[in-house]
Amino acid sequence: MGGQVLNDRYRLESRLGRGAMGEVWGAYDMVMRRSVAVKLVHLGRSASEWRFWEEIKAAAALKHVHVVAVYDCGEYRADRDQLLYLVMERVEGGDLAEVFAGPGPLPWYDVVHWARQIADGLAAAHENGIVHRDVKPANVLRASDGVVKLADFGIAKVAGDLARAGMTLPGTAIGTPAYMSPEQASGDRDVDCRSDLYSLGCLLYEGLSGAPPFTADDPGLLMRKHLEEEPLPLSGRVPGLPAEISDLVGSLLAKHPDGRPGSAAEVSHRLATALDGYWGSTAAAELLEKARQEAAGMRAAADGYARASREEADRYADAVRAGADRLRREAEQVFAEAAERSRRLLAGARGRARGRVRFPERVGPASAGGPAGTAPPRDPLRRRTGSGASASGAAEGGGLAAPDSPAPPGGAPASPACAPVSAAGVPGSAASSAWASRLPLMLPAAPARLMLTTGPVRPALPPSPREGIEPPSELLSLLRRAWHLHGRGKTP
Structure with a gap:
C-alpha cells in the first residue's frame, strides 16, 4: 500500500503501527506540504467502523497541546480497497x-x-x-x-x-x-x-x-x-x-x-x-549542584579530548608533510639519475654510431699521393679525366670514370662511399675489356658502401658491423655473388 495516494492528497509512505481497529501509516499531505499520520480502517468491519466514527467525533472536539490533533477524515475507494481514513498530527x-x-x-x-x-x-x-x-x-x-x-x-x-x-x-x-x-x-x-x-x-x-x-x-x-x-x-x-x-x-x-x-x-x-x-528543596539544590559538577567534568573531559585530538592531528600533519618532502626528494633524485643515465646512453650511442660509420679507402695502384695499394685522397665527384696521376691511373688501369655530378650544397664533399673503384685493383681480372663491360651490371647489387653510380650522388646507408673490406679478393667474391643472384650469366 506504500505509495498509494488517498483522494489525490495523502501519499502513504510507511506503516507506523497496527492495532485492533486498523493500521496507522506515515503519510505526506501534498496540499499542505507536511507530514501527517493516517489511520486506516477497512469497511465491512462493523465494530471497527462505529469505533472509528466515534474516534473522529471525540478527537475533532479536542484542541489541546497534549492531545494529538485531528486534521481530516473521509472515505477512500480504489479497486477492491474500501477504507475509512483519519488524518492526524504526526509526532516524531x-x-x-x-x-x-x-x-x-x-x-x-x-x-x-x-x-x-x-x-x-x-x-x-x-x-x-x-x-x-x-x-x-x-x-x-x-x-x-x-x-x-x-x-x-x-x-x-x-x-x-x-x-x-x-x-x-x-x-x-x-x-x-x-x-x-x-x-x-x-x-x-x-x-x-x-x-x-x-x-x-x-x-x-x-x-x-x-x-x-x-x-x-x-x-x-x-x-x-x-x-x-x-x-x-x-x-x-x-x-x-x-x-x-x-x-x-x-x-x-x-x-x-x-x-x-x-x-x-x-x-x-x-x-x-x-x-x-x-x-525548591535542599535535595533539589544538591541535585543541581551535582548536575553542575557533572557538567563541569564533562566539559573538562571534552576539552581534554579536543586538545588531544588537535595534538594528534598536528602530529599526523607533520608526519604527512615530512613524508611528502621525502618523497619529493626521492623523486628528484630518481629523475636526476634517470636524466644522467639517459645522457650517458645517448652519448654512448652517438659515439658508437660515429665509430661504426667507416668507409673503405679506394683500392688502386701505388701513386705519389700515398703508400702502395692506395690512391691519393681527392674529391670523389671530380671527373677522372683531369690531369695528374688520377687521370693517368684511370687511363692505364682501365677503370670506370665517375660522371659529372653537381656538387652538394655548401660545397661539402660527397660521401666516400660513392668513390669509383678501379678495375685494376681486382686480382685475376687483368683489366680485361670483358670484365670491365660486365662490372657496371654487378655494381648495383654490391653493398651500399661499395656502390658505384653514374647518376647523382646519394647518401650512403649505415654500414654493416664489419669495419670495411680490406682485401680485394673479398670484393671479387661479393661481385660474383651479386652476378649469380641477378642471373646475368655464368659466374666469371
Missing part, C-alpha cells in the same frame, strides 16, 4: 511504552512530569464529555522536545451517545487489561472520567517502579486482580520519591471511583505541587 518520536521498556530505572521526576502533561490532556477531554477508556503507555506519544500527547481515542466514550445507542453490551470489557479500571473489568457501562484516572495511576506506577501494579499471563486473572487485590506501595521501592507522590498514586489506584481524586485537573495540580516542592 516514540511512545512511553518504548521509554518504559528501556534499560535502567527512570528518574521519578521525569515520570511525574509526563504524568502531569497526560493529566492536562485528560482534563481537556473530560471537559468536553469524552472518556478515553484506554489510557496506557502505548497511547502516549513523546515528541523529541519532551512534550507528550495523548492519542488513540478509538474506544472513547462520548457522554450519553453509546448508552443511548446500546452499542456497549452489559458485561463486555473494553480496554487493555493491564491498565483497566475495576469498573471496566466488571463490564460496567456507566464509566466516567475517574476510570481514566485509575488507568493514569497504573501508568504512573509502572513508570516509577518499572512494572505495572498487577501482572498475569491470563487476561481474566489480570482483571480479577484489578477487582480484588491491592498493589504494593511505592514508598519503599523508589529511592527519593516524595511521600505526596506515593500517596497520590495510591489514591489513583483505589478500587472504588469515590476513593480517587475528583478530576484530572486536581491530579495535575497535585503533581505540579510535588514537583515544585522538590525543586
Whole structure:
C-alpha cells in the first residue's frame, strides 16, 4: 500500500503501527506540504467502523497541546480497497511504552512530569464529555522536545451517545487489561472520567517502579486482580520519591471511583505541587549542584579530548608533510639519475654510431699521393679525366670514370662511399675489356658502401658491423655473388 495516494492528497509512505481497529501509516499531505499520520480502517468491519466514527467525533472536539490533533477524515475507494481514513498530527518520536521498556530505572521526576502533561490532556477531554477508556503507555506519544500527547481515542466514550445507542453490551470489557479500571473489568457501562484516572495511576506506577501494579499471563486473572487485590506501595521501592507522590498514586489506584481524586485537573495540580516542592528543596539544590559538577567534568573531559585530538592531528600533519618532502626528494633524485643515465646512453650511442660509420679507402695502384695499394685522397665527384696521376691511373688501369655530378650544397664533399673503384685493383681480372663491360651490371647489387653510380650522388646507408673490406679478393667474391643472384650469366 506504500505509495498509494488517498483522494489525490495523502501519499502513504510507511506503516507506523497496527492495532485492533486498523493500521496507522506515515503519510505526506501534498496540499499542505507536511507530514501527517493516517489511520486506516477497512469497511465491512462493523465494530471497527462505529469505533472509528466515534474516534473522529471525540478527537475533532479536542484542541489541546497534549492531545494529538485531528486534521481530516473521509472515505477512500480504489479497486477492491474500501477504507475509512483519519488524518492526524504526526509526532516524531516514540511512545512511553518504548521509554518504559528501556534499560535502567527512570528518574521519578521525569515520570511525574509526563504524568502531569497526560493529566492536562485528560482534563481537556473530560471537559468536553469524552472518556478515553484506554489510557496506557502505548497511547502516549513523546515528541523529541519532551512534550507528550495523548492519542488513540478509538474506544472513547462520548457522554450519553453509546448508552443511548446500546452499542456497549452489559458485561463486555473494553480496554487493555493491564491498565483497566475495576469498573471496566466488571463490564460496567456507566464509566466516567475517574476510570481514566485509575488507568493514569497504573501508568504512573509502572513508570516509577518499572512494572505495572498487577501482572498475569491470563487476561481474566489480570482483571480479577484489578477487582480484588491491592498493589504494593511505592514508598519503599523508589529511592527519593516524595511521600505526596506515593500517596497520590495510591489514591489513583483505589478500587472504588469515590476513593480517587475528583478530576484530572486536581491530579495535575497535585503533581505540579510535588514537583515544585522538590525543586525548591535542599535535595533539589544538591541535585543541581551535582548536575553542575557533572557538567563541569564533562566539559573538562571534552576539552581534554579536543586538545588531544588537535595534538594528534598536528602530529599526523607533520608526519604527512615530512613524508611528502621525502618523497619529493626521492623523486628528484630518481629523475636526476634517470636524466644522467639517459645522457650517458645517448652519448654512448652517438659515439658508437660515429665509430661504426667507416668507409673503405679506394683500392688502386701505388701513386705519389700515398703508400702502395692506395690512391691519393681527392674529391670523389671530380671527373677522372683531369690531369695528374688520377687521370693517368684511370687511363692505364682501365677503370670506370665517375660522371659529372653537381656538387652538394655548401660545397661539402660527397660521401666516400660513392668513390669509383678501379678495375685494376681486382686480382685475376687483368683489366680485361670483358670484365670491365660486365662490372657496371654487378655494381648495383654490391653493398651500399661499395656502390658505384653514374647518376647523382646519394647518401650512403649505415654500414654493416664489419669495419670495411680490406682485401680485394673479398670484393671479387661479393661481385660474383651479386652476378649469380641477378642471373646475368655464368659466374666469371
